[in-house]
Amino acid sequence: MNVPLTTGAVPIAALCLGALSVIWLCWGPRRHLTRVVPLAALTAAAFTLVLFFLAEYAFHWWNAALPRYLYLYSFLAIFAEFLAVRRFLTASGLVRRALPVLAGALVLAALFSAVNTAFGQYPTLSAFFAQPWTSSGPLPTRTPPEPVPPPVNETSWQPPPDMPHTGSVFSVTIPESGSGYPSNPALVYLPPAYLASPPAQNLPVLVLLHGQPGAPSDWFTAGQLTQVMDDFAAAHNGLAPVVVVPDLSAAGAANWPLCLDSNAGRSATYLSVDLPAWVRENLASGLTDARQWAVAGYSYGGTCSLQLAVNFPQVYPTFLDIAGESEPTVPDGRGALIKTYFGGDASAFAAQNPLDLLKEGRFPDSAGIVVVGRDDSLYAPQGQQVFDAAQAAGMDVQLQELDGGHSWTVWKAGLVNNLDWLGRRLGILGQ
Structure with missing residues (x-):
């Protein structure tokens, strides 16, 4: 089930089969070529324009401009489905009716493959069909020892012989303890060293934030977080941060709280007080x-991490802002935003807005990495702006530009490429 869906033979095969299906659906007698095909093309163009308006202006489905070639693929898919329906309705016999159904399905599969390749939401077949990353057992909780042991690191840690080779992921509800923030379940990755007997004590913590639209599970399907952290742990005697991926949607609220303390809820307090x-x-x-402690996230979650x-x-003196x-x-x-979240009080927004705070304060003990996609025309310039402001405020900050757009091509690599940096900042690895 670990068949790649965004690279290799699968996307190429899907594209070829989809193209052949479109050609077959276009083929036919003169009347079909001169009347039906042009009508299908005009209909598909109209629907594609409506789709463009809804995606880019009405509902902002991706909170960023979609790759333009996906609209071409959408046009071809709508065009093909129109032709497939007509062939089905005018055909007689089981085989002749089954062929346009098959052709239409292959075109839709090609469209899905193109979208999935663009964004990397389902990198493998197992990520699409299953959720293999959660443990069925209870979360192995642990009471803080007294006195508090020193932070564990590669030098002090000797893994026991029977330490698990991989970590485990658990779904847990992290309750509010004063913020009043409602939350869907979070996901928690515990590394092999945590699960060992005797365990490593006083591990560091990485709070990892998801995007909008999105959920904690995205880091484990598209981001393949379990494998990413297991690989890091395998290279460091089973040591890795405890990773906590909370829900940022306020249990699916109509207005997401934007990681602010506002009229929409006190999610900033939840993430900075209740969760720790x-x-x-x-x-x-x-x-x-x-x-x-470190905080990291992509897109909406990257904004929240900042x-x-x-x-x-x-x-959170350490952060990773990915796109x-x-x-x-x-x-x-x-x-x-100011009207909905702060009742029109612009100063209340400015009091929490990172760029305003960076202009006023100094952050000599903070360090961060801002990651942008080279092809991300909307978010890359904003990443540059964040980097400039953070550097001017005295942060130890880096700007990294990776190949790709506003997609998992950049988001996953933005985390993987910087795990060693995080490990050094968090004290697991030597400086």
Whole structure:
């Protein structure tokens, strides 16, 4: 089931079969070529224009411009489905009716493959059909020891012979403890060293944030996080951060809280107070100080990671902003955000907006990496703006440009390429 869906033979085969299906659906007598095909093309063009308007202006389905070639693929798919329906309705006999159904299905498969290749949402067949990343057992909780042991690292840790070779992922509810924030279940990755007997104690913590639209599971399907962290742990005697992936949607609220404390909820307090307290009390990790804590995320989650790092440097002095925006946004613009989330009080927004805070303060103890996609025309310039502002505010910050657009091609690599840097910042690895 580990068949790749975004590289290799599968996307090539899907494209070829889809193209052959379109050609077959176009083929026919003179009347079909001169009347039916042009009518199908005009209909497909009209539907594609409607799709473009809905995706780019009405609903902002991806919070970024979609690759333009996907609209060409969409046009061809709508065009082919129109022809397939007509052939089905005018055909007689089981075989003649089955062929246009098969052709239409192959064209839709080619469209799905093109979209999936563009964004990398399902890199393998197993990621598409299953969720192989959650454990059926209970979360192995741990009470913080007294006195607090020193942070574990490669030098001090000796793995026991029967340590598991891989980590485990658990679905847990992290309750609010004062913020009032409602949350869907979070996902928690525990590395082999945590699961060993005796276990490594006082591991560092990486809080990993998802995008919008999205959910914690995206890091494990598209981002293949279990394998990513297991590979890191295998290279470091089973050591890796405890990774906590919380829900950022406020349990599916109509207005996501944007990692702010606002009229839409106190998600900033939840992520900076409630979640760390729960991790310390239940996983006995990140117990020593803030140097054991980092926050990272992509797109919406990248924006949130910057917000948390700037608003709560005493909690998250280390951050990884992968293709985030320069500030929290909503589709209707800053004015609509201030009205909806702050009752029209622009100063209340500015008090939490990272770029405003970076202009006013100094952050000499904070460090971060801003990752952008070379082809991401919307988010890459904002990443440059964030880098410039963070550097001017005294942060130890880097800007990295990777091949790709606003997709998992950049988001996954943005994490994988910087795990060693995170490991050094969090104290697992030597400097």
